[in-house]
Amino acid sequence: MEIIQSPQAYSEVYKKSIEDPEAFWADVASDFQWRKKWDKVFEWDFHKADVKWFLGGKLNITENCLDRHLPHKAKQTAILWESNDPHEPSRHITYQELYDNVCRVGNMLKNQGVKKGDRVCIYMPMIPEVAYAILGCARIGAVHSVVFAGFSAGSLIDRINDSGCKVVLTTDGSYRGDKKIDLKIIVDEALVKCPTVEKTIVCRRTMNPVSMKAGRDLWWHDEIKKVSSDCPAEEMDSEDLLFILYTSGSTGKPKGMVHTCGGYMVYTNYTFRTVFQYQEDQVFWCTADVGWVTGHSYILYGPLSAGATTVIFEGVPSYPDMGRFWHVAEKHRVNIFYTAPTAIRSLEKAPLSFVNNYDLQTVKILGTVGEPINEEAWHWYHEHIGRGLCPIVDTWWQTETGGIMISPIANVTKLKPTFATLPLPGVQPAVMDENGNELTGHGVEGRLTLKFPWPAMARTIYGDHQRFKDTYFSTFPGKYFTGDGCKRDEDGFYRITGRVDDIIIVSGHNMGTAEIESAIDEHSAVCETAVVGFPHDIKGQGVYAYVICYDMPHEEEKLRKEIRDLVSKIIGPIAKPDKIQFVSGLPKTRSGKIMRRILRKVAEGETSNLGDTSTLVDPAVVDEIRNGAL
Ligand code: PRX
Numbered sequence: 001m002e003i004i005q006s007p008q009a010y011s012e013v014y015k016k017s018i019e020d021p022e023a024f025w026a027d028v029a030s031d032f033q034w035r036k037k038w039d040k041v042f043e044w045d046f047h048k049a050d051v052k053w054f055l056g057g058k059l060n061i062t063e064n065c066l067d068r069h070l071p072h073k074a075k076q077t078a079i080l081w082e083s084n085d086p087h088e089p090s091r092h093i094t095y096q097e098l099y100d101n102v103c104r105v106g107n108m109l110k111n112q113g114v115k116k117g118d119r120v121c122i123y124m125p126m127i128p129e130v131a132y133a134i135l136g137c138a139r140i141g142a143v144h145s146v147v148f149a150g151f152s153a154g155s156l157i158d159r160i161n162d163s164g165c166k167v168v169l170t171t172d173g174s175y176r177g178d179k180k181i182d183l184k185i186i187v188d189e190a191l192v193k194c195p196t197v198e199k200t201i202v203c204r205r206t207m208n209p210v211s212m213k214a215g216r217d218l219w220w221h222d223e224i225k226k227v228s229s230d231c232p233a234e235e236m237d238s239e240d241l242l243f244i245l246y247t248s249g250s251t252g253k254p255k256g257m258v259h260t261c262g263g264y265m266v267y268t269n270y271t272f273r274t275v276f277q278y279q280e281d282q283v284f285w286c287t288a289d290v291g292w293v294t295g296h297s298y299i300l301y302g303p304l305s306a307g308a309t310t311v312i313f314e315g316v317p318s319y320p321d322m323g324r325f326w327h328v329a330e331k332h333r334v335n336i337f338y339t340a341p342t343a344i345r346s347l348e349k350a351p352l353s354f355v356n357n358y359d360l361q362t363v364k365i366l367g368t369v370g371e372p373i374n375e376e377a378w379h380w381y382h383e384h385i386g387r388g389l390c391p392i393v394d395t396w397w398q399t400e401t402g403g404i405m406i407s408p409i410a411n412v413t414k415l416k417p418t419f420a421t422l423p424l425p426g427v428q429p430a431v432m433d434e435n436g437n438e439l440t441g442h443g444v445e446g447r448l449t450l451k452f453p454w455p456a457m458a459r460t461i462y463g464d465h466q467r468f469k470d471t472y473f474s475t476f477p478g479k480y481f482t483g484d485g486c487k488r489d490e491d492g493f494y495r496i497t498g499r500v501d502d503i504i505i506v507s508g509h510n511m512g513t514a515e516i517e518s519a520i521d522e523h524s525a526v527c528e529t530a531v532v533g534f535p536h537d538i539k540g541q542g543v544y545a546y547v548i549c550y551d552m553p554h555e556e557e558k559l560r561k562e563i564r565d566l567v568s569k570i571i572g573p574i575a576k577p578d579k580i581q582f583v584s585g586l587p588k589t590r591s592g593k594i595m596r597r598i599l600r601k602v603a604e605g606e607t608s609n610l611g612d613t614s615t616l617v618d619p620a621v622v623d624e625i626r627n628g629a630l
Contacts, residue, residue, distance in 0.1 A: 001027055001028045001030070001031050001270065001273075003273055003274060003277065004274060004409055004412055004425070005277075005411075005412060006412060007412060007413070007414070009412075010409060010412055010413065010422070010425070013425045014422075014423075014425045016425075017425035017426045018428060018452075021041075021042070021426065021452065022041045022042070024425065024426060025041050025042070025053075025266070025426065025455060026041050028266055028270050028426075029041075029054060029057075029262075029266045029455075031269070032059065032064050032265065032266065032269070032305075033059070033063055033064050033067070033068045034057055034058065034059050035058040035059055035060070035063075035235050036056070036057060036058035037057060038054035038055055038056050038057030038238060038262070039055055039056035039057075040054075040055040040056065041053070041054065041055075042054075042055075042453060042455075043055060044453045046453075046473050046477075046478050046479060046480060047473070047477060047478060048469070049460070049465065049468050049469040049472065049473045051453045051457055051459060052238075052239050052459075053238060053239070053260075053262055053263035053266075053453075053455045054238040054262040054263060054266070054455070055238065055239070056237075056238070057237070057238040057262050058235050058236065058237060058238070059235075059236060059238065059261060059262055059265065060138070060139065060141075060233035060234060060235065060236055060261075061138050061236075061242060061261055061264075061265045061301065061305070062102060062135050062138050062139045062233055063233045064265055064269075064305050065135065065300075065301065065304035065305045066095065066098060066099040066102060066135070066304070067099070067233070069095045069307045070095060070096060070099060071096075073094075073095040073307055074094060074095055074096040075094050075095075075096065076094060076095055076281075076307070076309065077092045077093065077094055077095075077309045078093055078094060078095045078097075078098040078304060078309065078310065079091075079092075079093040079098060079128055079131060079309075079310055079311075079312055080092055080093075080283065080309055080310070080311045080312070080332050081093065081127070081128045081311075081312045081313075081314070082311060082312070082313045082314065082315070082328050082331070082332065083175075083314050083315070084175040084176065084177070084314040084315035084316070084319065085175065085315075086320060086324070086327065090331070090332070091128060093128055095307075098131070098132075098135075098304075099229075100229035101128075101129075101132040101136075101229075102131075102132050102135040102136050102139055102231075103136075103139065103228075103229045103230060103231035104132070104136075104224050104227050104228070104229050104231070105129075105132045105133055105135075105136025105137075105139075105224070106136045106137075106139035106140045106231035107227035107228060107229075107230075107231045108136070108201065108220075108223045108224055108226075108227050109136060109137065109140060109142060109167065110140055110231075111223065111226065111227060112167055112198070112199045112201070112218075112223075113166075113198070113199075114137075114140065114142050114166060114167055115140075115141075115142070116140065116141030116142065116234050116236075116240075117141065117142070117143065117240075117241070118142050118143065118166045118167075119142070119143045119144075119145055119163045119164055119165045119166060119244065120133075120137050120142045120143070120144055120145065120165060120166065120167045120168075120169065121145050121146075121147060121156075121159065121160050121163075121165040121167070121168045121169070121197075122134060122137075122144055122145070122146045122147070122168075122169045122170075123146075123147045123149055123151075123156060123168060123169070123170045123183065123186075123187060124146075124149060124169060124170055124171050124174075124183075124203065125149050125171060125174030125175070125176075125183070125205060125314060126289060126290065126312055126313060126314040127171070127203070127205055127312075127314060128312060129171075129203045129220065130146075130290055130312075131290070131299075131300060131312065133169045134146065134243075134290065134296075134300060135300070135304075137243075138242060138243075139231055139233055139234065140231070140234050141234035141236055141240065143163075143241045143242070143243055143244060144242075144243045144244075145159060145160075145163050145165060145243065145244040145245070145246070145256070146243070146245065146290055146291050146295075146296070147159050147160075147246070147291060148289055148291025148292065148572075149174055149181070149183060149289075149291060150176075150289075150291070150572050150573060150574060151291075151571070151572040152186065152568065152569055152570060152571060152572045153186045153187075153189040153190040153569075154190075154569065154570045154571065155254075155570075155571055155572055156186065156187070156190040157190045157193045157194060158253070158254060159246050159254065159256070160190065160191075160194045160196070160197060161193070161194055161195075161196070162246075162253075162254075162256055162462065162463065163244050163256055163462050163463070164196040165194070165196060165197060166196060166197065166198055166199070167197065167198065167199045167200070167201065168187060168191070168197055168199075168200045168201075169200075169201050169203070169220075170183050170184060170187045170200060170201075170202055170203070171183050171184070171202060171203045171204065171205040171206070172184050172202060172203075172204055172205055172206050172207065172208055172210045173205055173206030173208050173210075174205060174206065175205070175206065175314060175315070176315070176316055177315065177316045177318065177319035178319060180206055180208070182206075182208060182210075184202055184210040184211075185210070187200060188211065188213070191216075197216075198216070199216060199217075199218060200213075200216055200217045200218070201217075201218050201219075201220050201223060202217060202218070202219055202220060203220035203221075204219070204220070204221060236261045237261070237262075238260065238261055238262025238263065239260045239261070239262065239459070240260060240261050241258055241259070241260055241261075242259050242260055242261045242264055242265075243258075243259050243296065244256045244257065244258055244259075244462050245257050245259070245292075245293055245296065245399055247293075247398075247399040247400070247510055248503055248510050248511045248512035248515055249467075249471065249503075249512050249514075249515075250471075250501050250502045250503060250512055250513075250514060251512065251514050252512065252514045252515045252517075252518045253515075254512075254515070255461045255464075255467065255468075255471070256461055256462030256463065257399050257400055257458040257461065257462075258458055258459050258460045258461065258462050259402055259456065259458060259459070260459055262455070263402075263454075263455030263456050263457070264301070264402050264403075264455070264456045265301065265305060266455045266456075267402055267403045267454060267455040267456030268297045268298070268301045268302040268305065268402065268403045268456060269301075269302055269305040269306055270403075270426075271297075271302065271403040271404040271407075271424060272297075272298060272302030272303060272305075272306055272308075272403075273306055274409055274424060274425075275367070275393050275395060275404050275407050275408075275409055275410065275424070276336050276338070276365055276367065276393065276410055277365065277409065277410045277411055277412075278303075278306055278308055278336065279335075280307075281309075282308060282309070282335040282336060282364075283308075283309045283311065283332055283333055283334050283335050283336075283362075284298075284303050284308050284309065284310050284311065284334075284335065284336045284338070285310075285311035285313070285328070285329065285332070285334045285336065285337050285338065286298040286299045286303075286310070286311075286338040286339075286367075287313060287317070287325065287337075287338065287339040287340070287343065288338075288339075288340070288369070288370075290312075292399075292509075293398075293399040293402070294338075294369055294370065297402065297403050297456075298338060299311075299312060302403070311328070311332055311334065313328060317343050317346065317347055318346065321354065322346075322347055322350035322351075322354045323350075323353075323354035323355065323357055323358065325339070325343070325347065326354065326355050326357070326358040326360060326385075327357075327358055329358065329360055329362075329363060330358040330359050330360060330362075333362040334362060334363055335362055335363065335364050335365070336363075336364065336365045336366075336367070337363055337365070337366050337367070337385070338366075338367035338368070338369065338395075339367070339368060339369075340368065340369060340370040340371065340507070340508035341368050341370065341371050341372070341373040341374070341377055341508065341540060342370070342371065342507040342508045342538060342539055342540050343508075344368070344373070344377045344380065344381050345374070345377050345537065345538045345540070346538045348376070348377055348380045348381075349538070352384065355384050355385065360385060360387065361387075363385065363386065363390060364390055365390055365391060365393065365410045365411075366381060366382070366385060366386050366390045366391070366392045366393070367392065367393040367394075367395055368381070368392060368393070368394050368395065369395045369396075369397070369404075369508075370505065370508030370509075371498075371505045371508050371540045371541075372418065372495075372496055372497065372498060372540075373394055373417075373418060374418065375417050375418055378392065378394075378417040378418060379417065382417075391408065391410045391411055391415055392408075392415060392417075393407050393408045393409070393410050394407065394408065394418070394419065394420045394421070395407040395420065396420035396484075396494070396496050398482060399458070399510070400457065400458045400472070400482075401450075401454070401456060401457060401458075401482075402455075402456025402457060402458065403456045404424065405423065405424060405427045405429075405450070405454070406420040406421065406422065406423050406424070406427065406429065406494050406496075407420055407421065407422075407424065408420075408421045408422070409424070416491075416493055418495060419489070419493045419494065419495045420494050420495065420496055421493050421494065422492070422493060422494065423494070426454055427450065427452075427454055428450060428451050428452040429448060429449070429450055429451075429486075429494065430449045430450070430451045430479060431444050431445070431446040431447065431448060431449075431486060431488055432446050432447045432449050432476050432479070433446045433447075434446075434447070436475075436476055436477075439488075442488060442489065442490050442491070442492050443488070443489060443490050444487070444488050445485070445486070445487045445488075445497075446485070446486070447475075447476070447481065447482075447484070447485055447486070447500060448482045448484045448485065448486040448494075448496070449476050449479040449480060449481050449482060450479065450480040450482065451478070451479050451480075453480075457480070483499055483500060483501045483503060484496050484497070484498065484499060484500065485497040485498060485499075485500045502514060502596070504531075504532070504533035504541045504543065505533075505540055505541055506533070506536075506539050506540065506541050506542065506543060506574065506575075507538075507539045507540065507574065508540070509574050511543075511571075511574070511575055513530075513531040513532060513533075514531075515571060515575070516529075516531045516543060516545070516567060516571065516575050516577070517529045517530065517531050517545075519566060519567045519570040519571050519575070520545055520547060520563055520566070520567060520577070522566060522570060523559075523562060523563055523566055525549045525550060525551070525553065525559060526547055526548070526549055526550075526563070527548045527549060527550050528547075528548040528586065529545055529546065529547050529548070530545070530546045530586050530594050530596065530599055531543060531544065531545045531546075531577070532544050532546075532596055532599045532600045532603050533600070533603070534578075534579070534600075534603035534604055534605075535604060536578065539578075542578035542579065543575065543576065543577040543578050543579075544577065544578065544579045544581070544599075544603035544630075545563070545577040545579070545580045545581070546581050546583050546586060546599055546625065547563070547580055547581070547582055547583065548582075548583055548584065548585065548586065549582060552582065552584070553582055556582060559580075559582075560580045563577065563580055564576045564577060564580075579603070579630045580630075581625070581628055581629065581630050582628075583621070583624060583625055583628065584621070584624060585618060585621040585624070586599075586621065587599065587613065587616050587618075587619075587621055587622055587625070588616065588617050588618075589615050589616060589617070590615065590617055595613075595616065597611065598610050598611070598613065598622060598625070599625070602625055602626055602629050603629075605629070607626045607629065610622060610626075
């Protein structure tokens, strides 16, 4: 595949990719090491939510991330690990070392009876071993399900049980800024309710004392000694499962998005090399956690399949001070830096000396992901981190899409702050109005859909294909519905305006309002809850909860704290409501549906223009809500 390097090349390649997708994708896919070449490039039927890529192809993604870089990259750093503690030495893991460690983990899992197709839950912090764990699963054809290590025991239980994981890989604890979290205790609490889990393998990180359950729990350092670094890669079909990753849905239950081997490999590599214009020997740093899709695709699979040096950072941007990101970028001479708008907004508030203390000359390309970036944050990032020179690639994509879909190509696409700009070659967006008509031409606004498949799209929701079909393919029959609103301006550039469903994006994390509502409802004093998002300076969106109690609370602050703690316990600290307003009723239509539009407006601070409230059972409730707004 030739990498696009000019706007003309973009237009030509884009055109070709639409006119002859088969030839386009066959060319992209020819860059890989296949055990057996595919027989057919794709097959699809969006009415049945049925998509397959590179049919009949055989491969193992780890051979493409590791074996094929050896021996010539044996001594090149594959992973550059930076601790949470700035005084702890960094670790440089070469491609040879990564290969050896991945193979050992593969063998360690096999020793515990893990076979191709078995699900393995990975609940670990950002240490090199989490990369060995993920790739070790892929090596032997086990399906990894990484659960973000900030989730609570309750969230872990749901995810482990939904996919029936056999083994859990975890650590004794984790460091995050000045906090130490006892991960193993959370795992112990969860496993009481996870009957499918046979073994837990615990990697040492914090050295805090943990209890080990005989017959179930094993130490990573003991088990890893017992195995060799010779682990032939399992031969996988293109459409065999590579991983499951949970994302929030509009109903309370998280959706286990299923990604498969061939298409995901091709697409993450293609987008990594195209969007970031990665050049040999560059250092790439994506600040996401591996618990999210961004970490899967652009800390591990994309960069490693391209033979890049990828940074794994254990810490947080604010510890020990607000200059930490820039310190790490200078220290490791980072060339491409990819982060979330929420991080930029929080760092932008700190004095500029935190940036100016460091030499960021090596940084050539900047990226953002996860939520719309506001104009102010874009300019700050461009001017102070990019020295006014580096392009910013505002990459729009989703857990479901597997990789970047709409984004500038660095140094190729004209930039327009707050715009994700243009679809990558192979990506075919369509903007729809609410009645299901496609809005063609420029200068339109509506709902963002995709009318043609791409290799990394999720294939199903684990164990629930009907839900997959209903969620993504029923709103606009024949099209994949993203759940996002967008504008296409006069130049044909796309601007993503945010979710149009009941999902909110808090600090770049996708959360279902229903999931938070059901956590709040667990409180014995609570009768009913409605959660909406509201604009938040740093987080992008904050969580606003309207809560009806059985009896109006006497001590509101105490109850608010209890509710926050409960949400933190059931889902995790990221879902804690920022504002809790106690109300005596909610605005409901005669059919019992909550009119969220009104709640959103009040949460946004809009009190006058609430639209038509005549269909409500009790319009008076709106006045109460409005008067009590926080
Ligand atoms: O609303 C869009 C927003 O994040 C959603 C996907 O969230 P998740 O599956 O957690 O994946 C996040 C990382 C890929 C999208 O539906 N989103 C993501 N990137 C952008 C964005 N919104 C605006 N601009 C973006 N660049």
